[in-house]
Amino acid sequence: MKRVVITGAGTINALGHSVPETLDAMREGRCGIGDLDFRDVDRLAIRIGGQVRGFEAEGRFNRQQMTLYDRFTQFTLAAAQEAITQSGLEFQGDLAARSGVVLGTAGGGVSTWDDNYRAVYEEGKNRVHPFVVPKLMNNAAASHVSMEHNLKGPSFTVSTACASSNHAMAQAFAMVRSGMAPAMVTGGSESMLCFGGVKAWEGLRVMSKDACRPFSLNRNGMVQGEGAGVFVFEDYDHARARGADILCEVIGFAMSSDAADIVMPSKQGAARAMAGALADARIDRSEVGYINAHGTGTTANDKTECAAVADVFGPQADKLMISSTKSMHGHLIGGTGAVELLACIMALRDGVIAPTIGYEEPDPECALDVVPNTAREAKVTVALSNAFAFGGLNAVLALRRV
Amino acid sequence: MSIQDRVIAIIAEQAVLEPSDVTPESSLDELGISSLGLVESIFAIEEEFDISIPFNANEPGASDFDISSVAAIVRGIESLVAEKA
Structure with a gap:
């Protein structure tokens, strides 16, 4: 390989x-x-x-x-x-x-x-x-x-x-x-x-x-x-x-299907995709410092995604940062994971975590460090990028700093 | 048909029930209507009465349009129809 x-x-x-x-x-x-x-x-x-x-x-x-x-x-x-x-x-x-x-x-x-x-x-x-x-x-x-x-x-x-x-x-x-x-x-x-x-x-x-x-x-x-x-x-x-400048390494991915509902997200489907990406990349969950969330801003997605992160990461969920850049560029639908991968590259290469802007009130159902409103400097070794589609089709990529 | 009968017909169809099984006191939950079913019902009601219902599935309780029971929905539609007239 x-x-x-x-x-x-x-x-x-x-x-x-x-x-x-x-x-x-x-x-x-x-x-x-x-x-x-x-x-x-x-x-x-x-x-x-x-x-x-x-x-x-x-x-x-x-x-x-x-x-x-x-x-x-x-x-x-x-x-x-x-x-x-x-x-x-x-x-x-x-x-x-x-x-x-x-x-x-x-x-x-x-x-x-x-x-x-x-x-x-x-x-x-x-x-x-x-x-x-x-x-x-x-x-x-x-x-x-x-x-x-x-x-x-x-x-x-x-x-x-x-x-x-x-x-x-x-x-x-x-x-x-x-x-x-x-x-x-x-x-x-x-x-x-x-x-x-x-x-x-x-x-x-x-x-x-x-x-x-x-x-x-x-x-x-x-x-x-x-x-x-x-x-x-x-x-x-x-x-x-050829001496190319390397932005970061892609170390793994996983795809899963909810097999449940055409529009409502599933915690299990999202969790299986994240856990699968960690397994494919052969890394421990403690290595993940940043997740670029799917984070659409709908009631259903955000609480389901946070619950899935809590399930997969356990105590590590409280240590990692998770942000949604859709708050800034909107939801690019089929193009969204690609633009959001840039936030992962910035986290790994520049040590800057893109914020979730427009954040006004904490939601007890989304009780993670969502990097509210202001970017943060942090050294991150591994980042995940989540995408959970209508139709219950999920795909998560894992990236590492080089 | 009264506004109430027309609304009950729409909700009964969505819930796959006979109109006689839907009473003004029924809540959509009791009738087994899911959040998607609710969005479809609102669409059908808007088409039936040629009105726009302020409804966002992310905050179903936030608008003035009360969906807590069939009777509440009927009252909301009556006032929207009156505003239009």
Whole structure:
């Protein structure tokens, strides 16, 4: 089995258009959530979100590319460029033939669906652009990254709602660890902040109208975000041999299924995923210093997640830190685990723990150290990143400082 | 049909019961309606009466809309329907 390290990271989200901008915002506990700005927003009951601002596709992509790139693909390409540039890898020859792209997304080209349904149903048009299908398909982003960077190995897209990115990164990790691929580009993206995308979520009645306050007694729901996070996972020996800068090591993962309810989370399912990741990484629970929580800010998730952490970690649960950065960038749905992995890297590499902002009142059912409101300096050796999806599909990654 | 009869019909359908088994005193819990069932019932009531009910599943007790019994729900709907008129 190979050791697997991360040698490149890229992102775009409501906190910034790059990893340094995003980490600065997390350090400062800045909130990227604000008033949504798109067509027909006045017909929504929920009007806030973590929208990416100032991202101009024009100029960045040419006209031909624009006809093929939905916003979720645009975000992915921007993040992938940053990650691959940082890694210093050039995919050629055998490296290119064996390296691929595994990305997560829940909805794929949601705004392309939205725009074109509007055209045919509302505006009564009987013709749509010839590239609607290749633009909206869930694998469009992975395919364009493979084309842009000459990645000719195994590439595909994973769709497990809010755990998509973590399931995708778990796959990429397994492929590098087994020796199947020397490097994989992985992570995920989402862009659902359009009328139809938000209207669908509104129907569930779990969205907050004012703020995302994970673990706080007065929390009243989740807030959607958008963006992408992309990483280069690489065989440790390969990275060492070329003198690459190593951001951290990926040491294990686990996936579990609640097999219970389509939307209500299960403590047992979450606990099995966390315990499984520790077992896969062959580490003791006492080594874990930080957990990036799923922490959606809903009543059900946060109390269930805290109970699961207490079950898995026992007395160690009171010593570790757990925070939800969704309070700052919103819930990126299929892209969320990827952006949140950045908080784990910051904890391991820089010794800075991203806070849970918007925290106002302690909840006895979430009685853990949630790093309220202000970032904290702390030396962390091992971090976990949790993702628990609708459908009861869970994926947890374990990372270690190098 | 009165507002109460229409609400009872919706709740009975959600609970898979006969309307005669649903009384004004019944709570949704007693009728076996889960939190998801509650969200579906609220949606069905909004569609039936063309009203918007302020309801957030994260804080079901926080809004003015009382869901503690069928009678309370009926009173809430009566006032929303009156506001609309």
